[in-house]
Amino acid sequence: MIEQLRWQLRQWVASSLRPNLDFPLVGALLLLAGIGVANLYSAGDYDLDLVIRQSIRLVIGLVLMLVIARVTPIALRNWTPWLYAGSIGFLLLVTALGEGRGAHRWLDLGVLRFQPSELLKLTMPMMAAWFLNRSHLPPSWLTVAMTALLIAIPAGLIAEQPDLGTALLVISSGLFAIFLAGIAWWRIGLIAGVVGAVIPVAWQFLHEYQRNRVRMLMDPDSDPLGLGWHIIQSKIAVGSGGMWGKGWHHGTQSRLEFLPEHTTDFAFSVFAEEWGLVGVCGLLALYLFIIGRCLWIATNARDTYSRLLAGSLSLSFFVYVIVNGGMISGILPVVGVPLPFISYGGTSAVSLLATFGVLMSVHAHRRRGS
Amino acid sequence: MPRRRDSKQLKDARHENELFRRRAIAAFVIATLCLLGLAARFHYLQVDRYDDFSARSESNRVSLRRIAPSRGLIYDREGVLLAENVAAWRLEVVPEQAGDMDDLLKRLRDVVPLSEEDVERFLALRKAKRSFQATPLRLKLSEEEIARFAVERWRFPGVDVVPYLTRHYPLGQELGHLVGYVGRIDEKDLARVDETAYDGTTHIGKSGIERSYEELLHGVPGYELVEVNADRRPLRVLERVAPKAGRNLYLTIDSRLQIATEQAFAGKTGSAVAIDPRNGEVLAMVSIPGFDPNLFVNGISRVDYQGLLNAPNMPLFNRALVGTYEPGSTIKPFLGLGGLELGVVTAETTVNSTGEYFLPGQKRSYRDWRSGGHGRVNLIQALAQSVNTYFYSLAVAMGIDRMSQYLAQFGFGAPTGIDLVGEGKGILPSREWKRANLNQEWYPGETVISGIGQGYWTVTPLQLANATATLANQGIGHVPHLLKAMQDGFNAPIVEPSMSAPLPNIVKNVRHWETVRDGMIAVTHGGTASKVSIGSPYVMAGKTGTAQRYSRTGNVSNAPTDAKNRHKALFVAFAPAEAPVIALGLVLEFGSSGSGDAAPVARKIVDAWLLKGKPKAPAAPDEVTP
Numbered sequence: 001m002i003e004q005l006r007w008q009l010r011q012w013v014a015s016s017l018r019p020n021l022d023f024p025l026v027g028a029l030l031l032l033a034g035i036g037v038a039n040l041y042s043a044g045d046y047d048l049d050l051v052i053r054q055s056i057r058l059v060i061g062l063v064l065m066l067v068i069a070r071v072t073p074i075a076l077r078n079w080t081p082w083l084y085a086g087s088i089g090f091l092l093l094v095t096a097l098g099e100g101r102g103a104h105r106w107l108d109l110g111v112l113r114f115q116p117s118e119l120l121k122l123t124m125p126m127m128a129a130w131f132l133n134r135s136h137l138p139p140s141w142l143t144v145a146m147t148a149l150l151i152a153i154p155a156g157l158i159a160e161q162p163d164l165g166t167a168l169l170v171i172s173s174g175l176f177a178i179f180l181a182g183i184a185w186w187r188i189g190l191i192a193g194v195v196g197a198v199i200p201v202a203w204q205f206l207h208e209y210q211r212n213r214v215r216m217l218m219d220p221d222s223d224p225l226g227l228g229w230h231i232i233q234s235k236i237a238v239g240s241g242g243m244w245g246k247g248w249h250h251g252t253q254s255r256l257e258f259l260p261e262h263t264t265d266f267a268f269s270v271f272a273e274e275w276g277l278v279g280v281c282g283l284l285a286l287y288l289f290i291i292g293r294c295l296w297i298a299t300n301a302r303d304t305y306s307r308l309l310a311g312s313l314s315l316s317f318f319v320y321v322i323v324n325g326g327m328i329s330g331i332l333p334v335v336g337v338p339l340p341f342i343s344y345g346g347t348s349a350v351s352l353l354a355t356f357g358v359l360m361s362v363h364a365h366r367r368r369g370s
Numbered sequence: 371m372p373r374r375r376d377s378k379q380l381k382d383a384r385h386e387n388e389l390f391r392r393r394a395i396a397a398f399v400i401a402t403l404c405l406l407g408l409a410a411r412f413h414y415l416q417v418d419r420y421d422d423f424s425a426r427s428e429s430n431r432v433s434l435r436r437i438a439p440s441r442g443l444i445y446d447r448e449g450v451l452l453a454e455n456v457a458a459w460r461l462e463v464v465p466e467q468a469g470d471m472d473d474l475l476k477r478l479r480d481v482v483p484l485s486e487e488d489v490e491r492f493l494a495l496r497k498a499k500r501s502f503q504a505t506p507l508r509l510k511l512s513e514e515e516i517a518r519f520a521v522e523r524w525r526f527p528g529v530d531v532v533p534y535l536t537r538h539y540p541l542g543q544e545l546g547h548l549v550g551y552v553g554r555i556d557e558k559d560l561a562r563v564d565e566t567a568y569d570g571t572t573h574i575g576k577s578g579i580e581r582s583y584e585e586l587l588h589g590v591p592g593y594e595l596v597e598v599n600a601d602r603r604p605l606r607v608l609e610r611v612a613p614k615a616g617r618n619l620y621l622t623i624d625s626r627l628q629i630a631t632e633q634a635f636a637g638k639t640g641s642a643v644a645i646d647p648r649n650g651e652v653l654a655m656v657s658i659p660g661f662d663p664n665l666f667v668n669g670i671s672r673v674d675y676q677g678l679l680n681a682p683n684m685p686l687f688n689r690a691l692v693g694t695y696e697p698g699s700t701i702k703p704f705l706g707l708g709g710l711e712l713g714v715v716t717a718e719t720t721v722n723s724t725g726e727y728f729l730p731g732q733k734r735s736y737r738d739w740r741s742g743g744h745g746r747v748n749l750i751q752a753l754a755q756s757v758n759t760y761f762y763s764l765a766v767a768m769g770i771d772r773m774s775q776y777l778a779q780f781g782f783g784a785p786t787g788i789d790l791v792g793e794g795k796g797i798l799p800s801r802e803w804k805r806a807n808l809n810q811e812w813y814p815g816e817t818v819i820s821g822i823g824q825g826y827w828t829v830t831p832l833q834l835a836n837a838t839a840t841l842a843n844q845g846i847g848h849v850p851h852l853l854k855a856m857q858d859g860f861n862a863p864i865v866e867p868s869m870s871a872p873l874p875n876i877v878k879n880v881r882h883w884e885t886v887r888d889g890m891i892a893v894t895h896g897g898t899a900s901k902v903s904i905g906s907p908y909v910m911a912g913k914t915g916t917a918q919r920y921s922r923t924g925n926v927s928n929a930p931t932d933a934k935n936r937h938k939a940l941f942v943a944f945a946p947a948e949a950p951v952i953a954l955g956l957v958l959e960f961g962s963s964g965s966g967d968a969a970p971v972a973r974k975i976v977d978a979w980l981l982k983g984k985p986k987a988p989a990a991p992d993e994v995t996p
Binding site for chain 1: 383387391412426
C-alpha cells in the first residue's frame with residue numbers, strides 16, 4: 001500500500017518536472033538560439049535594442065512551444081481543417097486588402113501585425129498529414145492529386161503577393177508529407193520529370209525581379225553593383241573567414257556596410273566570416289542533429305497523422321537551412337528565407353518555436369515501449 | 371509476414387509505420403548528404419578560395435561616396451555676381467578610423483589650430499552622422515596649414531585635407547541682409563531637410579535669399595563608387611554619377627542701385643526699399659548698418675558674433691524686412707485717396723486749420739505741426755503742407771472701420787508675401803486688432819491720431835514701399851518679389867518664371883488718383899519737401915513723414931546722443947510722376963524730420979535709378995531747410 005502510494009507520488013513529480021519535452025532537442029534549440037543572439041549582437045554592431053527585441057520574441061516563442069506541447073496530437077488533428085481554412089481566409093484578406101499596392105504580405109489586426117503566409121508553414125503540413133491520413137498508405141494517385149490541390153491553393157495565393165520564397169517553402173512542406181506517406185519511388189520520378197518539363201513554362205510567370213535573381217545566380221559577376229552585389233559581398237564575407245574565422249565582431253564585410261541585410265537574410269554570412277569553416281561545420285552539425293532528432297521523434301509517433309506532421313515539419317526545417325546556406329554561399333538564388341534562429345526576425349522565431357511545440361507534443365504522446 | 375484478413379487494420383498500421391521509418395531514414399540520408407554538400411561548398415569558399423576572397427576583403431573594398439552638388443550662383447538683374455563658389459580646403463575626420471577622439475584632437479591642435487567652436491561643432495555633428503562618414507573639422511585651411519598637415523599626416527589616420535567649394539559674397543556688406551549667407555549645417559538643419567540629399571553637403575542657407583531659395587540653390591547630390599584599400603584610401607573610381615548643380619538665380623535687385631542707396635544714407639541708420647511699381651520687382655532693399663555675410667560662411671568666431679549681436683545699432687537686424695516703424699504722415703496720401711474714393715470728401719472740400727483740432731465735446735487738443743495752423747486747405751494743399759487737421763477731420767468723418775478696411779487693401783498690417791522668410795507685418799489699427807491684441811475698446815481719440823499715422827500704427831519699410839508702388843501704379847498692386855529668373859546650369863537658357871497676376875485694382879476713379887498724385891507732386895514742388903526737386907530733370911511725387919516720440923508734449927529730445935528718443939524721418943516717393951518706374955519707401959532712424967533728412971536721401975536714390983547712364987545732373991542739395 002505504502003509502496004504503491006510512493007510510486008504514484010514519484011510518477012506525479014516526474015511528470016511535473018518533465019513537461020512533455022524532449023531534453024536533447026530543447027538543449028540543441030537553446031544552444032542554437034544562444035548562438036543566434038550572440039551573432040546578432042555582432043552583426044548588428046552591438047545594437048542592444050536588436051538583441052533585446054529578438055530575445056523577447058524567443059521567450060514568447062518558447063512559451064508558445066510549451067503551451068502547444070501540452071496539446072495532444074489528436075486535438076491538433078481535429079482542429080486541422082479549421083486551422084487550414086482560417087489561414088487561407090487570412091491570405092484572402094491580405095490579397096483583398098493589398099490590391100494594387102506592390103508586395104503586400106502583412107495583415108494588421110490592430111494589436112497584432114503578422115504575415116499570414118507564416119501560418120501556412122505550420123497549417124500546410126498539418127492539412128497534408130490530415131488528408132493523407134484519411135486513406136490507406138501509400139497514397140493512390142487520386143489522394144496525391146487532391147493533396148497537391150490543397151497545397152496549390154495557398155501556394156498560389158502567397159506567390160501572388162508576391163513572396164516566392166515562402167510559397168516554395170509551403171509547397172515543399174506539403175510535398176514532404178506526400179513523400180513520407182510512402183508514395184512509390186517511380187511515381188516520384190514521374191512527377192519530377194513532369195515538373196522539369198513545366199519549369200520553362202513557369203519561368204514565364206515569374207516576376208522580373210525573381211528572374212533577375214536566378215540570372216544573377218548563374219553569373220553574379222555580370223552585374224557586380226546591381227543584383228549581383230548581394231551574392232558577391234556574401235561570398236567575400238564567407239570566403240575571407242577562412243578555416244578559423246576572423247573572430248567574434250571582427251568581420252569587416254558587415255562592419256563596413258558592404259554586406260546588405262547582415263542581421264536578417266545574410267546573418268549566416270557574418271557568422272561564417274567570423275567563425276570560419278570550423279564554426280560553419282559546427283553549426284551545420286547542430287542543425288543536422290536537430291533534424292535527425294525530429295525525424296526520430298516522428299518515427300516513434302503514436303499514429304500516422306502525428307508521424308506525417310512531425311516528419312514534414314522536420315524536413316521543412318532542413319529546407320530553411322539548406323536554402324539559406326545555399327543562398328549565402330552562392331549556390332541557390334537569393335530568396336528571402338531566414339536561417340532558423342540565426343537571422344533576426346520576430347515572426348520567424350515565434351512560428352519556428354511553435355512548430356517545435358508540435359514536435360514536443362508528438363514526442364510526449366509517442367508509442368511507449370518501442 | 372503472412373497477410374491476415376481479420377487484422378487488416380493492424381497490419382496496415384504496422385505497414386505504414388514501417389513505410390514511414392524507411393522514408394524517414396531516406397530523408398535523413400538525403401538531408402545529411404545535402405548538408406555535407408553545403409559544407410563542401412563552404413570548404414571551397416573558405417579554404418580553397420580563401421586567399422582570393424581574403425585579398426578581396428582586405429584590399430579591395432568598394433565604398434559609396436556622395437558628392438555634394440555645387441550650389442547655384444546668385445546674380446543681380448544685370449548679371450553681376452552676388453554669391454559665388456570658390457575653391458578652398460578643409461580638414462575632415464572619419465571617426466571610425468581616427469581612434470581615440472580626444473587624443474587625436476589634442477595632437478592635431480599642435481599642427482593645425484582649432485578653435486573651441488570648431489571642436490564643439492565637430493563633436494555635435496559627429497553624433498548626427500555615422501562613424502564611417504567623413505565629418506568636417508576645420509574649414510578654409512590656409513596654405514601654410516595644409517603644408518604643415520601634409521608633413522604630419524601619417525600620424526593622423528582617418529584625417530584628411532579635402533578640397534571643397536566655399537561660398538563667397540563679392541559685394542559683402544552691401545547685400546548681407548538681402549542675399550543672406552550659408553553656414554555649416556547643424557543638427558537643427560538636418561532635421562529640416564532630407565538627410566540623404568545633404569550627405570556630403572556641409573553648408574546650408576541660413577538667412578535671406580540663401581535660406582528662402584535653399585531648395586533651388588542646393589541641387590541634387592551625385593555619388594561615386596570608389597575602390598578603397600584597407601585604410602579606406604580611394605584607389606580608383608568605378609562608377610560616377612555626377613551631381614546636379616543647384617540652379618543659378620537672377621534677382622530683381624540692381625546692385626548698382628543697391629550700392630547707391632546704401633551710399634545715399636552716408637552711414638546713417640535706416641532702411642530703404644525700391645520697387646518697380648509696374649511689376650513688383652524689388653530693385654533695392656537696404657538695411658543700414660549691414661554686416662559682412664562672408665564672416666558667417668566658415669564659422670564666425672564667438673567674439674565677432676557677440677560684437678555684431680550686441681552693437682547698439684543692431685547690424686544683424688534686417689530693418690527693411692522686419693523693422694517696424696510708426697509711419698506718421700506718409701500714410702496721408704493713402705488716407706486722402708480713401709476719402710475721395712469712399713465719397714467722404716471731394717477734391718474741393720476744404721478744412722480750416724487753426725493749429726489745434728478738438729473732437730466735439732472734448733477738451734484734448736490735437737495739434738498741427740505749424741502753430742497757428744495752415745488756414746483753409748483742400749486735399750492737395752493738405753498733402754503739400756502735411757496739414758494734420760485736414761486728416762484728423764477726414765479720419766473722424768470716415769470712421770476707424772472704413773479707414774482700416776480701405777488701407778488694408780494697400781497691404782498695411784499684413785505681410786506683403788515677398789519671397790523672403792521671416793517677414794514682419796506691422797500693425798494697421800482697427801477695432802478688431804485692438805480687441806484681439808489688447809482686449810480693449812476703441813476710443814474716438816485713437817481714430818484722430820490714426821489719421822496721421824500715429825497711435826498703434828507700425829509699418830515695415832517694405833510695406834511702405836509696396837503700398838507706394840501700388841499707389842504709383844494707379845491702384846494695381848503686385849506681390850513684391852526678388853526672384854527675376856533662374857538658370858538650370860551654365861549653358862542652359864535663363865528662364866523667367868511667369869509673372870503672377872496683379873492684385874485687384876483698388877482705384878475706382880482715376881480722377882481721385884490724379885488728385886492724390888498732384889498732392890504728392892505738390893509736396894516736392896512748394897510743399898514740405900520742395901528743395902528735393904531743385905534741378906531735377908524728372909518730376910517726383912512724394913510724401914514726408916516724421917514719427918515723433920513725444921508728439922504732444924513738445925518735449926522732443928533731438929540730441930545725437932539720445933538716439934532712442936530722436937525722431938524717425940520717413941519718405942515715400944514715386945517717379946517719374948507721369949509714368950512711375952520706381953517707388954520708394956525710406957526710413958531714417960535718427961532723422962529730425964522727413965523733409966529735412968529723409969527726402970534728400972530719397973532724391974539721391976531715385977536719381978541713381980532714373981539718371982543711370984545719363985550725364986550727371988546737378989547734385990541735389992544736401993541740406994534742405996524745412
